[in-house]
Amino acid sequence: MAADTPAADTFDYDLFVIGGGSGGVRAARVAASEYGARVALAEDDRYGGTCVIRGCVPKKLMVYASEYSELVDEAQCYGWDIKQGSFNWQSFRGRMHAELDRLEGIYKKLLDGAGVERFDQRAKMQDAHTVKLADGTTKTAKHILIAVGGHPVRPDMPNAELGMVSDDIFHLDALPKTMLIIGGGYIACEFACIMNGLGVKVTQYYRGAQILRGFDEEARGLIAEAMCENGIDLHVGTDVVEMAPAADGDSGAMPTGSDAAAGGTSSAAPSTANASAKSGPMRVKPTTGDAQVFDAVFFATGRTPNTKDLGLEDLGIEMGRRGEIKVDEYSQTGVPSVYAIGDVTDRVNLTPVAIREGMAFVQTVFGGEPTPVDHELIPSAIFTQPEMGTVGLSEEDARDQEEIEVYSTSFRPMQTAFAGKSDRALMKLVVSKKDRTVLGCHIVAPHAGEMIQLAGIAVKAKLTKEQFDATCAVHPTMSEELVTMRTPTRTA
Structure with missing residues (x-):
């Protein structure tokens, strides 16, 4: 070198x-x-x-x-x-x-x-x-x-410069009442959950069959369901045909009044303050359905x-x-x-x-120690609501490379179940049949990012399912499920 x-x-x-x-x-x-x-x-x-x-x-x-x-x-x-x-x-x-x-x-x-x-x-x-x-x-x-x-990029289409990208969203003068988010990756999904939680009426278009492509199918399916239950109007298999500034009085098919989100100050479903976005209301025609008007359009279509x-x-x-x-x-x-x-x-x-x-x-x-970069088994988190933490292979990728066992459980966490909420969590281990190594760990739950950091140590160390099983559970916690699942949900 x-x-x-x-x-x-x-x-x-x-x-x-x-x-x-x-x-x-x-x-x-x-x-x-x-x-x-x-x-x-x-x-x-x-x-x-x-x-x-x-x-x-x-x-x-x-x-x-x-x-x-x-x-x-x-x-x-x-x-x-x-x-x-x-x-x-x-x-x-x-x-x-x-x-x-x-x-x-x-x-x-x-x-x-x-x-x-x-x-x-x-x-x-x-x-x-x-x-x-x-x-x-x-x-x-x-x-x-x-x-x-x-840097974030906008799609190659007329008037794309009128939409926001992630760099812009931190500088809004006021929150829009309605927002269309275009994209299905982790940035799109995170901001869909963020803006929805802040009181913005969020619609999301993604041209693929399911959001969060490349992540574990079961995990991303649960997140999509939760996003919809939380009020995000998610449309998969949908792309934008055209986008242009809305004419005066053009309200499209979007809700207004008490169903719209606030601008400067908002509660869960406010109706007062003026919205402020990058370029004013936009009329967007999707590949499915009629054109709609949104106060803001946010492109999360890649970097x-x-x-x-x-x-x-x-x-x-x-x-x-x-x-x-x-x-x-x-x-x-x-x-x-x-x-x-x-x-x-x-x-x-x-x-x-x-x-x-x-x-x-x-x-x-400078240290005289040739050190290759290790890009294997990197844990990561997606800060949707609920969060997803993941490390290692998805079930789909693992079964393409060898025979596996899948240990998976979905349940209502104690904290939200007590409050009568339908929220569900997922704990999942993908295990090699050949040497019993845990090939992947996937968590969908509140604070999944915190949990996957610790699980990532075990997966990086190539621990086996039996070593997970030998670890005493911390009760009552969500993460105890990672060491108490004894029977495979399925094999592949």
Whole structure:
């Protein structure tokens, strides 16, 4: 992996990182603080990247906010004499952005404390060891790490620019009364649940047969049912034919008045404040049914790497069909001095993965320990309502590779069952018949993300079903089902 390069002291830096997201910041900080490398980093937007500024963190804060709408009814069933209040979007939004500012400040302080020189401007590649900054200056480095992430994309259709994407939703002046979400992936489903919980009347179109393609069939089916029961108007097998600004007085077929959601302040079914969206009401015609009017349209139809105008093609760096940077198992491109990590490589687009890729890069290049990136058995969570946690193979993927046993149970959790709710949870293990290894674990339940982190340790360690069984249950909990299922539900 080493390249024939000039002596290190002829460069301005040992490492120049392009991109100030979680992966780039971690790599820069560790290279400087633990290995004494001379490091610089350029970021043309906000430090923290997608996760901190326009992704995981603000989304999770919105998840928390949206869940409170259900707590009053549940608390009343437990004897609490409390009443439904109202949700103030402006108040929440202000606190949310203050928290993002605080976290961005921490990222900057971490870099400064490690001795990393920051350039708050865009950088692009000029040659294998040189980057050019927006102010026209150039900097040289023995190694260059590209960690510029990705961005949401709109579909190729007329007026698509009038719809929102995930970057926009955190900056709404007020909540719309009605929203159409287009897409069926985890971002679409998470925001459908979020906006529904905040009082927005949500309709969701997805062109596929079932939402959350690629995840376990049984788990995603349960989530789809729960979303519909919670009031989301979900339409699978449905795409958009055309979209245009609604004419004055064109209400389409959408509900108004007491069935619509609030703008600035809202309760479960408010009817007062004005809605504010990116471009005003939109008239949307689906492939099924009549045209409808929505106050806002939100595209959750995919993301693409931020590789445009980085100068990569001129260096001969290989790019994939979607614009992703092609790298080997050590995150090294075809140009030996240039590496890439995170979403810009379109491998596993998760923040903890980008951080681990950054650490593996530092160990490889500065620690003298060639460390391939481990992308196997990565646990993940989808923050729908209920949540889904998953690690390992789905039932469908596992049975395509070998004979399996499936241990699965669906039940009403004690907390919500007591309150008379129909919510159901799912605990599921996919087990190899051959060596009894647990190939996959799938949880649909409140706080599934917290549970799958711990289950992920066991699956990563390749524990067997019998080792799960030998673990004493914690009672009464939902997760005890993971160690009490004794009889296979089915074999395949």
